[in-house]
Amino acid sequence: MxxxxxxxxxxxxxxxxxxxxxxxxxxxxxxxxxxxxxxxxxxxxxxxxxxxxxxxxxxxxxxxxxxxxxxxxxxxxxxxxxxxxxxxxxxxAGRVAPPKTQAEAVGYSPEWSRRFRFRPTLQRNIRKRADWQRFPYPFVYGQFDAGLFPTADWRECCMKTLSVLEIGEWAQDMILRDDDSLVQQIRTRVLPRRGVWADDDEIVITVGTQQALYLLADLLVSTDTPVGMENPGYPDARNIFSSRSERIVDLKVDEGGLVVDAALGGCDYVYVTPSHQCPTTVTMPLERREALLRMADEADFILIEDDYESENRTEGEAIPALKSLDRSGRVIYIGSLSKTLAPGVRLGYVVGPAEVIRELRGARRLNLRHPTAYMQRVFALFLSLGHYDALLRRLSHAHQERARALAAALAARLPELRPVPISGGSSCWVEGPTWLDAEALALAAEPHGVLIEPGNVFFSASTPTRNCLRLGFSAIATERIEEGVERLAIALRELAPRG
Known part of the structure; x- marks a missing residue:
C-alpha cells in the first residue's frame, strides 16, 4: 500500500x-x-x-x-x-515477501486421488449446520444451551488455572503424561458413579470420544479384523472402524439395545452403546449385559463400551456400566467429559487394562502428544469444586422437563410419528410413516425455523432406512418445543401424499 x-x-x-x-x-x-x-x-x-x-x-x-x-x-x-x-x-524483518507473479507451472500436478488410502469426505456423516444457533427451533443433538452453561463457575476455574503456580504445571510438554489431578478426579469422582474402579495407569485422557475410537482402531484393527457395529448405530464409530477394516459386521438392535445372538461370535471387537443406544436411546437391561459379557468370554471378543449419555437418566435406577460387571478385562470403556458441559471443550477418556492404556498413550503421542494440559487442569478444578456435579443436576432437571414437553407435543401435533419413549439422554428417536423421506422433511422444515436430524445416516449403507429421524432437545428451551413441533407438523403435511 x-x-x-x-x-x-x-x-x-x-x-x-x-x-x-x-x-x-x-x-x-x-x-x-x-x-x-x-x-x-x-x-x-x-x-x-x-x-x-x-x-x-x-x-x-x-x-x-x-x-x-x-x-x-x-x-x-x-x-x-x-x-x-x-x-x-x-x-x-525476516518475512518472505509474497511472489509478485505466479510462477509458471513446471511438470504435472500430482494425481492426489490415486494416492489417498481412503476418502473420508465420501463417508456418510451426520451433517450439522454451522449456523444452527440462528434457528428458533433447533432440535439438534450434541449442542449446548448457552442459558444453562455455568459461565461464572467455568470462568473461575479458568482464572485460577492461570495463576503463576498453575502455569508452571500445565505449560510444560507432558509428552506421554496426563494431568495427574484430572486422572485422580476421573478415578475417584466420575467413574464410581458408573460402578467403575480403575488405577491411574488404567486411564488415558483423549480429545473426546472421537479420538478415543480412532486410537483404538489404529492400535487394534487391521484390514481383515471383524468389527461388530450396532445397526442403527453411531456413524462416526462406523466410519472410523471401516477406515481400518474391510470386515464390518452389522449387528441387530431392538428395544433392549444390541441383540446378543450368533452374529457376535464372528467378531474380534464389538462396539456397543448400552446406556443409551445411539441413536434409538434404549437402555440395555442388566440381564442382557450379563449375557453379552458371558458370550464375549466364550467367543473371545473384546467389547468397546461407549458409555453414551449415562449420566442423564430420567426413569428408574441407573444400570451399572458393562465395565463394572467385567471380570475378565474384556471391556474397554470410553467416556466423555465435555459432552455434558460443552462439546467444543473436547475432553474424554479411555479406561482399560494397563497394557492397553500404555500402548494407547504411545499411539496418542504419535497423533498429538496429549490433549491441551491447560484444559485438563481447568476441568480437574471444575470437578474438584463440585461444579460438574451441580451442572449434571441442573441439566437432568432441564432435560426431564424438555423430554416431557417434547413427548406431549409429538402426541398432540404429530400422532403419525412413533417416538421411542424417552428414558434419559437428550434426544428422541422417531419412526415416521413408510412414505416419509426424513431428509426431505429436514429440508422442508428449515424455512419454518426448525432443524431436525434425518436418521438414514445411522443405518449401514446396505440397510437403508429413510423414514426415521432424531430430535435433540439439549439446545432448545422448553417453551419453544411445542411451537417447534407444530411447525414441524406443517412441514410434514406439505410432504404428505395426496388422496
Missing part, C-alpha cells in the same frame, strides 16, 4: 473486528496488528494520530491512546517525536 488509508477505509477495516467480544481497545489492536502483519501499512507514512483515529472510528480518544501505547510496548509501532506513530520495520 503506497498511501495512507482514508478515514472511510479505516472505519470499514475496523468493522471486521466488531462484535468479536473484545473491548474497543482490543478491537483496535487487532485491526492494527492485522494491517501491519499483512503489509497493508506503508513504513514511511505515519498512521492516523490518536485524535484522527478516534474521530474516524467514533470512539474515545483515550481508548486509541491506550491501544497505541500497548502496540508500542509490544514492538509493533514506534513513536517519533513531533511526527507520530509509525510501523516498526523490525516487526516485519
Amino acid at each position: 503506497s498511501s495512507k488509508m482514508s478515514g472511510t477505509m479505516w472505519n470499514q477495516f475496523f468493522q471486521r473486528w466488531a462484535g468479536n467480544g473484545l473491548s474497543l481497545q482490543g478491537q483496535i489492536r487487532q485491526m492494527l496488528v492485522s494491517a501491519i502483519l499483512d503489509g497493508q501499512l506503508p513504513l514511511e507514512l505515519p498512521i492516523p494520530s490518536s485524535r484522527e483515529m478516534a474521530a474516524q472510528l467514533d470512539v474515545a480518544r483515550n481508548t486509541v491512546v491506550i491501544a497505541y501505547q500497548q502496540l508500542v510496548d509490544e514492538g509493533y509501532l514506534v513513536s517519533r517525536e513531533r511526527k507520530g506513530y509509525f510501523v516498526n520495520p523490525n516487526i516485519l
Whole structure:
C-alpha cells in the first residue's frame, strides 16, 4: 500500500473486528496488528494520530491512546517525536515477501486421488449446520444451551488455572503424561458413579470420544479384523472402524439395545452403546449385559463400551456400566467429559487394562502428544469444586422437563410419528410413516425455523432406512418445543401424499 488509508477505509477495516467480544481497545489492536502483519501499512507514512483515529472510528480518544501505547510496548509501532506513530520495520524483518507473479507451472500436478488410502469426505456423516444457533427451533443433538452453561463457575476455574503456580504445571510438554489431578478426579469422582474402579495407569485422557475410537482402531484393527457395529448405530464409530477394516459386521438392535445372538461370535471387537443406544436411546437391561459379557468370554471378543449419555437418566435406577460387571478385562470403556458441559471443550477418556492404556498413550503421542494440559487442569478444578456435579443436576432437571414437553407435543401435533419413549439422554428417536423421506422433511422444515436430524445416516449403507429421524432437545428451551413441533407438523403435511 503506497498511501495512507482514508478515514472511510479505516472505519470499514475496523468493522471486521466488531462484535468479536473484545473491548474497543482490543478491537483496535487487532485491526492494527492485522494491517501491519499483512503489509497493508506503508513504513514511511505515519498512521492516523490518536485524535484522527478516534474521530474516524467514533470512539474515545483515550481508548486509541491506550491501544497505541500497548502496540508500542509490544514492538509493533514506534513513536517519533513531533511526527507520530509509525510501523516498526523490525516487526516485519525476516518475512518472505509474497511472489509478485505466479510462477509458471513446471511438470504435472500430482494425481492426489490415486494416492489417498481412503476418502473420508465420501463417508456418510451426520451433517450439522454451522449456523444452527440462528434457528428458533433447533432440535439438534450434541449442542449446548448457552442459558444453562455455568459461565461464572467455568470462568473461575479458568482464572485460577492461570495463576503463576498453575502455569508452571500445565505449560510444560507432558509428552506421554496426563494431568495427574484430572486422572485422580476421573478415578475417584466420575467413574464410581458408573460402578467403575480403575488405577491411574488404567486411564488415558483423549480429545473426546472421537479420538478415543480412532486410537483404538489404529492400535487394534487391521484390514481383515471383524468389527461388530450396532445397526442403527453411531456413524462416526462406523466410519472410523471401516477406515481400518474391510470386515464390518452389522449387528441387530431392538428395544433392549444390541441383540446378543450368533452374529457376535464372528467378531474380534464389538462396539456397543448400552446406556443409551445411539441413536434409538434404549437402555440395555442388566440381564442382557450379563449375557453379552458371558458370550464375549466364550467367543473371545473384546467389547468397546461407549458409555453414551449415562449420566442423564430420567426413569428408574441407573444400570451399572458393562465395565463394572467385567471380570475378565474384556471391556474397554470410553467416556466423555465435555459432552455434558460443552462439546467444543473436547475432553474424554479411555479406561482399560494397563497394557492397553500404555500402548494407547504411545499411539496418542504419535497423533498429538496429549490433549491441551491447560484444559485438563481447568476441568480437574471444575470437578474438584463440585461444579460438574451441580451442572449434571441442573441439566437432568432441564432435560426431564424438555423430554416431557417434547413427548406431549409429538402426541398432540404429530400422532403419525412413533417416538421411542424417552428414558434419559437428550434426544428422541422417531419412526415416521413408510412414505416419509426424513431428509426431505429436514429440508422442508428449515424455512419454518426448525432443524431436525434425518436418521438414514445411522443405518449401514446396505440397510437403508429413510423414514426415521432424531430430535435433540439439549439446545432448545422448553417453551419453544411445542411451537417447534407444530411447525414441524406443517412441514410434514406439505410432504404428505395426496388422496
